[in-house]
Amino acid sequence: xxxxxESGGGVVHPGTSLRLSCAASGFTFRxxxxxxxxxxxGKGLEWVSFISHDGHYIYYxxxxxxxxxxxxxxxxxxxxxxxxxxxxxxxxxxxxxKDLRSGAFAGxxxxxxTLVTVSS
Amino acid sequence: DIQMTQSPSSLxxxxxxxxxxxxxxxxxxxxxxxxxxxxxxxxPKLLIYSASSLQSGVPSRFSGSGSGTDFTLxxxxxxxxxxxxxxxxxxxxxxxxxxxxxxxxxx
Numbered sequence: 409x410x411x412x413x414e415s416g417g418g419v420v421h422p423g424t425s426l427r428l429s430c431a432a433s434g435f436t437f438r439x440x441x442x443x444x445x446x447x448x449x450g451k452g453l454e455w456v457s458f459i460s461h462d463g464h465y466i467y468y469x470x471x472x473x474x475x476x477x478x479x480x481x482x483x484x485x486x487x488x489x490x491x492x493x494x495x496x497x498x499x500x501x502x503x504x505x506k507d508l509r510s511g512a513f514a515g516x517x518x519x520x521x522t523l524v525t526v527s528s
Numbered sequence: 529d530i531q532m533t534q535s536p537s538s539l540x541x542x543x544x545x546x547x548x549x550x551x552x553x554x555x556x557x558x559x560x561x562x563x564x565x566x567x568x569x570x571x572p573k574l575l576i577y578s579a580s581s582l583q584s585g586v587p588s589r590f591s592g593s594g595s596g597t598d599f600t601l602x603x604x605x606x607x608x609x610x611x612x613x614x615x616x617x618x619x620x621x622x623x624x625x626x627x628x629x630x631x632x633x634x635x
Contacts, residue, residue, distance in 0.1 A: 443624075445572075453564070453572060453615050455624040467622040470529070503571055508583075513619035514562045516583065518571035
């Protein structure tokens with residue numbers, strides 16, 4: 409069965425960096441685009457970033473452009489989110505999700521999320 | 529960015545009721561619209577994609593309609609497990625954007 413397991417969250421100071429990982433199993437990882445979506449405590453969902461199955465198409469929400477980098481390692485079936493220059497407003501649960509199919513931009517399977525807290 | 533406005537922000541309903549949630553886009557998005565359900569402390573679950581396509585495994589009491597800028601999610605014969613928060617999401621263009629959510633509570 410499809411499984412997505414995020415890791416790498418924690419408590420960090422503003423201005424520092426963190427790398428999130430999303431380990432995928434149960435499907436052919438290299439064939440699917442992947443997303444990161446976050447949810448601040450008590451708030452709604454916010455899409456963060458997308459990477460296509462082949463890594464050729466990458467998109468970010470404006471607030472993280474230049475600070476966050478999405479990548480994937482198909483040999484390890486793992487998605488990453490490198491987060492630099494972290495701000496208090498980046499505090500959230502970060503979810504990875506798998507695209508339903510190429511170009512669908514619909515997350516049909518999600519991980520359980522990993523909490524990132526940015527605080528001084 | 530395309531703004532997605534959901535209404536109402538919350539509602540109370542009873543088991544067996546039919547519930548309708550609306551989502552309006554700030555510009556036309558054709559039918560590039562998804563609906564998700566999220567229960568407290570859990571990851572979102574895809575219900576509807578492309579405005580009206582039912583995701584595999586989702587009960588048929590969930591249905592979606594609309595195109596352009598106005599969309600609806602209808603839950604017929606509300607069940608106890610349907611009490612949750614629902615989000616629409618446009619996928620017409622990046623940045624992909626979600627609505628603010630509609631919390632469906634037990635009356």
